[in-house]
Amino acid sequence: MFAAVVLAALFVAYWHVGRQRTDVDEDVYVRAGWQYVHGVFTLNLEHPPTAKFLFGLAELVVGSPTTLGPRIVAATASFGIGLVLFAWFRRPVGFWGALVTAALWWLTPRANNPGWSDPGSGVATRIDRVALLEPVMMFFAVAALWAAWKWVTGDDRRRWVWAGASGLLLALSVTSKVTSALLVVAIIALPILFRRWWDLLTGGLIAAGTFLVAFVALYAPVGLVRGLSYMLEFQFRHAETGHTVVLLGKEYQFAPWWANAVYLLNGTSRWLVLALVVGLVLALVLRPDRLVAYLAIGLAAQIVFLVSSDVALGHYYYAAMPMFVALAGVGLGRLGWPRRAIGRRQGIVRIVAVCAVLALTVLPVVRLVSAVAQARPAGIALLDAKLEEHGITDGTILFSGYNIVAFQPYFGGRGTWATDADDVTAVVQGADTRFPMQPGVAAYLRDHADDLEYFRVDELRVWVPKQGSLRERDGVLERSPGSGD
Numbered sequence: 070m071f072a073a074v075v076l077a078a079l080f081v082a083y084w085h086v087g088r089q090r091t092d093v094d095e096d097v098y099v100r101a102g103w104q105y106v107h108g109v110f111t112l113n114l115e116h117p118p119t120a121k122f123l124f125g126l127a128e129l130v131v132g133s134p135t136t137l138g139p140r141i142v143a144a145t146a147s148f149g150i151g152l153v154l155f156a157w158f159r160r161p162v163g164f165w166g167a168l169v170t171a172a173l174w175w176l177t178p179r180a181n182n183p184g185w186s187d188p189g190s191g192v193a194t195r196i197d198r199v200a201l202l203e204p205v206m207m208f209f210a211v212a213a214l215w216a217a218w219k220w221v222t223g224d225d226r227r228r229w230v231w232a233g234a235s236g237l238l239l240a241l242s243v244t245s246k247v248t249s250a251l252l253v254v255a256i257i258a259l260p261i262l263f264r265r266w267w268d269l270l271t272g273g274l275i276a277a278g279t280f281l282v283a284f285v286a287l288y289a290p291v292g293l294v295r296g297l298s299y300m301l302e303f304q305f306r307h308a309e310t311g312h313t314v315v316l317l318g319k320e321y322q323f324a325p326w327w328a329n330a331v332y333l334l335n336g337t338s339r340w341l342v343l344a345l346v347v348g349l350v351l352a353l354v355l356r357p358d359r360l361v362a363y364l365a366i367g368l369a370a371q372i373v374f375l376v377s378s379d380v381a382l383g384h385y386y387y388a389a390m391p392m393f394v395a396l397a398g399v400g401l402g403r404l405g406w407p408r409r410a411i412g413r414r415q416g417i418v419r420i421v422a423v424c425a426v427l428a429l430t431v432l433p434v435v436r437l438v439s440a441v442a443q444a445r446p447a448g449i450a451l452l453d454a455k456l457e458e459h460g461i462t463d464g465t466i467l468f469s470g471y472n473i474v475a476f477q478p479y480f481g482g483r484g485t486w487a488t489d490a491d492d493v494t495a496v497v498q499g500a501d502t503r504f505p506m507q508p509g510v511a512a513y514l515r516d517h518a519d520d521l522e523y524f525r526v527d528e529l530r531v532w533v534p535k536q537g538s539l540r541e542r543d544g545v546l547e548r549s550p551g552s553g554d
Contacts, residue, residue, distance in 0.1 A: 071168060077438075078151060078175035082144040082198070084441050087137040090450040092181065092199040095136060096478040098124055099200055103134035110291045115303035118291045120205035120245035139200030146208035147197035150391055151175040153208075157215045158398065161360050166402015169427070173345070174394045177430060178437040180336040181383045194440040196336070196384045202246040203387040209242035210249040211391045214367060217256045218360075220272055221263055232272035236279030244287040247300075248388045251374055255367035262359045312380045313503050320503070324381035333386045337433065344429040348397025355403045361396065368392035401426060448527040449479050449499075455526050456495055459533050464494030467541060469506035471499030471529075492549065493539040496532040509545030 091099075101112035102124030113121065120142075127138030151171040158167035179196050197204035213235050220231035235256060242249040256276070260269040288296055311323040316331050334342060352361050371389040375381070405423035449471070456466075466484045468476055476484045476497075488507060496514065498506055514521065514532055522533045540549045 074168060074172050074175065078148060078171075081176060081195070081438065081441055082148045083141070085444040086140045086144055086198050088444045088446055089194070089199065090446060090448060091136055091475075091478045092201065093472055093475045095139075095200045096474065098202065099128070099134060099136055099139050101125075102139060102200075103128050105290070110296075114291065114296055114299045115307075116202060116246055116300065117244040117288065118296070119241055119287050120202045122290075123205060124200055136200055140198060143197050143200050143204040146204040147195070148175070149208045150204075150211050153211050153215050154391070154395055154398065157218065158395075158402070161358075162399055162402040163406050163408065165406045166398060169401050169405075169423070170395060170398025173348075173398055173430070174391070176434050176437070177341050177394075178337050178433050179387060179390060194437060194444065196387050198441075201384055201387075203248075203384055206242050206245040206249050207388060207391050209238050209245060210252055211395075213238035213242060214252065214255065214363070217259055217276070218363065220276075221259050221265060221268055229272065229275060232268075232275040233279040236276035236281075237283045239276075240280045240283035240287060244284060248371075248374060248385070251370035252367050254370045255363055258366050259359075259363055262362055308379055312382065314381060315502060323379040326376045328381035329375040329386045329389075332381065332383045336383065336386065338436075340429045341433045344426050345393055345397040347426050347429075348400040349393065351400030351404050352396045353400070355400060355407075361399060364392050364396050364399070368396060448529055449476055452497065452526050452529060452531070453479060455524070455531070456533070459522060459524070461494045461533055464492045464538055465490050467493045467496045467510070467539075467546075468504075469496075469498050469510065470501050470504055471497065472501055472504065488541060488544040490541045493541060493546070494533065496539070496546070498530040500528050507541075507544035507546075509543075510541065513539075513546035 097113050098121055102121040104110070104112050104125070105118060105121050106125030106129055110118075123142050124139035127142045128134050129138075131138035151174045154174060155167045155171040158170050162170070178194065180194060181196050181199075216231045216235035216238055220228050220235055222228075223231060239249070239253065239256070242252075257269075257273070260266070260272065285293060311321075314321050314324055314328065316325070316328055321328070353365070368389060371392065375385060375389060378385075401423050405420045407419070411419070452466075456462075464483070466476075466480055467490055468484055468486045471486070473484075473486055486504060496510065520535055522535055524531050524533075534548075538549045539546055541547075
């Protein structure tokens with residue numbers, strides 16, 4: 070059974086991982102990683118460097134600054150989280166509880182938007198199949214939590230090594246992205262839960278010292294003072310200005326406190342969330358021990374951050390998912406396979422109950438596996454080839470309804486959403502309502518339909534002039550002088 074689950078997990082993590090179109094943030098991290106491993110540190114200093122160093126090293130192995138290597142890093146980090154959870158829970162929860170936990174992590178969707186189930190949409194089927202910072206951050210974070218558990222619950226001299234490992238791993242996590250920093254609350258609380266005051270002092274000093282040394286060493290290539298000051302300045306400014314998001318059909322400049330709950334439901338499905346909530350409740354009511362308290366403190370710390378932040382994007386909820394899944398796995402494992410002896414009939418009833426809860430996840434899992442199996446380049450990734458089929462090999466591509474950081478990886482300087490542009494050889498409209506088409510552009514497309522060739526590329530609507538080119542002046546589209554009748 071374990072081998073079958075692992076094989077399915079490897080398929081979900083790696084199959085067609087290079088086919089999905091480039092994520093909005095992914096291109097920035099990929100270019101930054103390539104830059105960092107070549108000793109240049111100017112891109113994306115608003116986030117710490119470790120994950121991008123790993124992306125860059127993967128790009129060196131692949132041999133070019135493409136998304137494939139960094140995506141393999143992210144997918145491996147995600148797969149590693151499941152391995153850590155399985156290894157961690159085998160003793161306190163049992164084999165089957167550990168396997169349920171790992172399977173819930175490995176085989177369930179965690180998408181960046183509600184379109185994850187549509188293989189033709191080209192969107193990421195899971196956050197951790199694209200080169201984002203969150204998968205790397207949370208792998209190191211979960212590993213740090215496990216190392217701290219082995220430090221506090223161990224009874225030999227080697228447990229002090231685990232204290233240092235916890236500090237090192239937390240440093241690797243925080244220097245990948247700072248969201249995981251609040252998990253230090255759970256690590257500090259752990260020896261208190263066990264009333265091991267000497268461990269809190271000695272092990273705490275070891276962990277803190279290791280963290281500090283590792284943090285400085287990891288940040289040193291970027292410039293510790295320069296990097297930290299820029300990151301803090303940028304993030305404070307970002308919080309003050311907000312970030313435009315559309316939730317439930319309404320636009321917000323500052324995300325409401327419930328924004329990440331919407332992203333969670335959209336990215337995972339209500340059935341999976343229901344199964345996880347049932348498992349979490351079971352963990353809290355069925356012999357809630359120190360392990361449950363430890364995980365609950367970690368989950369609460371991440372939820373506090375997500376609820377209090379005025380900026381919420383579609384992948385931020387990922388930071389809370391490992392603890393959410395872990396608690397659900399503990400609850401379901403202890404329901405179906407309790408450590409104390411029970412009657413055969415009661416045991417069968419409990420296992421059936423666990424299977425009934427897990428049945429809620431079947432549809433999301435099937436949809437995820439189907440999306441992974443059918444993943445293909447789509448939308449913006451196909452646009453250039455489609456334009457070439459219509460004779461467009463150069464000129465300016467005028468975009469609307471599409472984020473500039475999403476089309477730049479494919480068109481660079483050729484793509485624009487400026488209100489003034491020359492030599493426009495194609496007009497492209499996406500589906501992002503934050504970037505509406507200029508009224509003067511829409512009027513020209515409507516009034517000169519006979520002079521334009523129209524076609525679609527998945528969700529993109531494309532207009533190409535049948536003769537010559539166009540130009541835009543102050544948001545008004547017109548025929549370029551001398552470009553035909």
